[in-house]
Amino acid sequence: MSNEKTRRTFLKTAAVGTAVSMTAASYARVPGANDRIRIGVIGCGGRGRHAHMTGIQPHAKDQNAEIVAVCDPWRQRREEAAETCKEWFGKRAKDYVSYRDMLADDQVDAVMIASCDHHHTTHLEAVAKAKKDVYCEKPLAMDMESLKRACDAAEAAGIVVQVGTQLRSLPSMTGVRKLYQTGILGKVARIEQNRNGSEPYWYSRLEPLDPKDTDWDEFLMDRPKEPFSAERYTGWYGYLSFTDGPVTNLGCHYLDLVHYITGATFPNSAVCLGGVYTWKDEHNFDCPDHVQALWDYPEGFMVSYTTNFGNSAAKSFKILGDQGMLDLENWSDPKLSADGGSKNKGIIRGVNDVEPVDMPDHFLDWLQCLRSRKLCNAPLSAGYQHAVAGTMAVMAWKTGKRMIYDREKREIREG
Numbered sequence: 001m002s003n004e005k006t007r008r009t010f011l012k013t014a015a016v017g018t019a020v021s022m023t024a025a026s027y028a029r030v031p032g033a034n035d036r037i038r039i040g041v042i043g044c045g046g047r048g049r050h051a052h053m054t055g056i057q058p059h060a061k062d063q064n065a066e067i068v069a070v071c072d073p074w075r076q077r078r079e080e081a082a083e084t085c086k087e088w089f090g091k092r093a094k095d096y097v098s099y100r101d102m103l104a105d106d107q108v109d110a111v112m113i114a115s116c117d118h119h120h121t122t123h124l125e126a127v128a129k130a131k132k133d134v135y136c137e138k139p140l141a142m143d144m145e146s147l148k149r150a151c152d153a154a155e156a157a158g159i160v161v162q163v164g165t166q167l168r169s170l171p172s173m174t175g176v177r178k179l180y181q182t183g184i185l186g187k188v189a190r191i192e193q194n195r196n197g198s199e200p201y202w203y204s205r206l207e208p209l210d211p212k213d214t215d216w217d218e219f220l221m222d223r224p225k226e227p228f229s230a231e232r233y234t235g236w237y238g239y240l241s242f243t244d245g246p247v248t249n250l251g252c253h254y255l256d257l258v259h260y261i262t263g264a265t266f267p268n269s270a271v272c273l274g275g276v277y278t279w280k281d282e283h284n285f286d287c288p289d290h291v292q293a294l295w296d297y298p299e300g301f302m303v304s305y306t307t308n309f310g311n312s313a314a315k316s317f318k319i320l321g322d323q324g325m326l327d328l329e330n331w332s333d334p335k336l337s338a339d340g341g342s343k344n345k346g347i348i349r350g351v352n353d354v355e356p357v358d359m360p361d362h363f364l365d366w367l368q369c370l371r372s373r374k375l376c377n378a379p380l381s382a383g384y385q386h387a388v389a390g391t392m393a394v395m396a397w398k399t400g401k402r403m404i405y406d407r408e409k410r411e412i413r414e415g
Contacts, residue, residue: 037370040069040108040132042099042123044081046205047137047164048072048114053081055363056112057088063367069108071096073215074233097215099123103130110160110370113137116236117243119221121146128153135366137164138256139248140387144412147391151384162366162376163383165256169365171356172332176319177261179336179354185321186343188262192304193254193317195246200279200289200309202238209233231283238285245287246307247272247397248390254317255295255386256378257328258303261319265385267295267303269404269415270392278310293393305393324348388412 039056041048053067060066067085070093072078078095085093096102103111103126110133113123121141127134128150140163141147154161167173180188209230216228223241226232236242243249259265274291289309296302308314319326322343327335338348360368362377369376392403392412404415 035064037063037065037367038068038107038109039065039112040071040102040105040110041067041081041112041114042071042102043114043116043119043137044070044072044074044077045114048112049077049081049084052112052114052135052363053084055361056367059364059367060088063364065367067093069094069096069102069105071099071102073097073218074209075213098218099126103127103132108132110134114164116219117249118142118223118241121150122221125150125153128157128159131157131159133160133370135162135164135363136383138383138386139244139252139390140383141391142244142248142394144388144391144410147384147387148410151380154380160366160369160373160376161380161383162362162369163256163378163380164362165253165378165382165386166362167253167257167331168260168382169359169362169377170331171359172334172354173257173260173328174357174359175354176326176328176334178357180261180319180326181263184323184336184347185319185326186323186341187300188319188321189301190304190320191258191262191301191318192306192320193251194306194308194314195250195254195317196306196308196312196315198309198312200238200246200285200287201250202235202285202287203279203283205237206231206235206283235283235285238283238287240286243287244390244394245274245291246309247274247291247293247305247393248387250307251293251305251393252386252390254305255303255389256382259382259385259389262297262299262301264297264299266405266407267297267389267392269402270295270389270396271402272393272397274397288397291397293397295389295393326354 041052066089070078070081082093082095111127113120113136115123117139120136124136211228219233232239272293274288276288277290279289292306294302294304315329317328322341324338324341324344334354336352336354338344365377388405392405395412396403401414403412405412
């Protein structure tokens with residue numbers, strides 16, 4: 001079987017939670033019990049410093065891990081991150097402007113990617129080609145070609161990959177998955193989330209920035225050249241040049257949970273509408289503040305995702321079956337009830353807590369898998385799957401047409 005066919009099969013059908021077949025190169029990278037895992041962080045903003053770094057630090061001693069390098073085009077951010085490492089590990093981390101220089105450092109064993117959305121596939125492909133293990137933030141990609149190229153490179157390299165959809169590592173969500181698989185909800189035909197807020201999340205990221213303190217070209221990367229803008233740099237979440245907006249940026253957490261809980265992998269089709277309805281001002285953000293996406297899955301259910309960033313009321317996350325409902329709005333405390341069950345036969349009584357299933361947290365799981373070489377809880381295949389679903393919806397929104405996914409060709413097209 002050719003390597004290309006193997007990669008295509010993996011990305012179409014790989015199971016979650018099983019041991020990955022190990023290449024000789026993968027075996028060679030297995031750290032010994034006493035070998036320190038040396039980590040580099042690409043992207044020192046909110047996710048890099050306040051999620052990735054703080055997620056690793058509590059486990060660093062027990063797992064014999066250390067953050068030894070940080071990388072960011074913004075000088076203050078990378079210097080703050082490097083100094084934090086000195087407080088934690090007794091030694092200031094090396095700091096790099098470009099990911100290229102950090103990946104050339106043979107003192108870095110594994111990399112955490114917490115960069116902007118439009119950087120993810122470039123960074124993931126480069127990390128894979130450097131044969132370093134990786135934790136990569138979601139969404140993995142903004143287009144299918146770069147998604148396939150980066151994922152193929154990671155699979156060919158045999159590296160350990162953890163995708164940053166950390167909700168699937170919550171004991172509560174794994175408990176929901178176990179309960180769902182019992183069939184207690186009966187026929188599930190609809191899953192829906194309304195993720196609302198009083199304003200778009202990108203407004204909170206805006207802050208002053210002197211162009212002398214950042215490498216603007218490194219930020220733009222493969223995007224068309226344009227004059228420096230502190231708004232576009234710090235508020236990139238609100239501009240379609242650098243992200244696909246809430247369907248993929250927030251909605252991929254939801255899509256990933258749908259896949260994790262139900263066992264679904266790819267939707268058949270997607271439609272989507274959205275626009276800037278409420279927040280029209282001097283910033284000229286073009287990411288939609290209101291959006292509604294629908295996916296049809298071959299398992300026989302419809303998945304709905306909406307955002308309303310003009311009013312925070314009516315938030316919800318529900319899995320609806322003809323025997324009852326799972327309410328997941330409180331991710332840490334989901335509830336099972338008979339509410340709305342049109343064919344309920346008394347199997348579900350009252351409102352019930354969902355029994356959690358013990359899980360290592362997402363960062364600990366990654367560190368453990370760096371030694372065991374097993375698949376992480378959010379492996380490459382999971383990231384590929386929710387990236388496909390999200391990209392389908394974005395393409396439907398931008399074209400105004402229904403999109404379908406061809407699994408064999410790994411293509412999204414009108415249909």
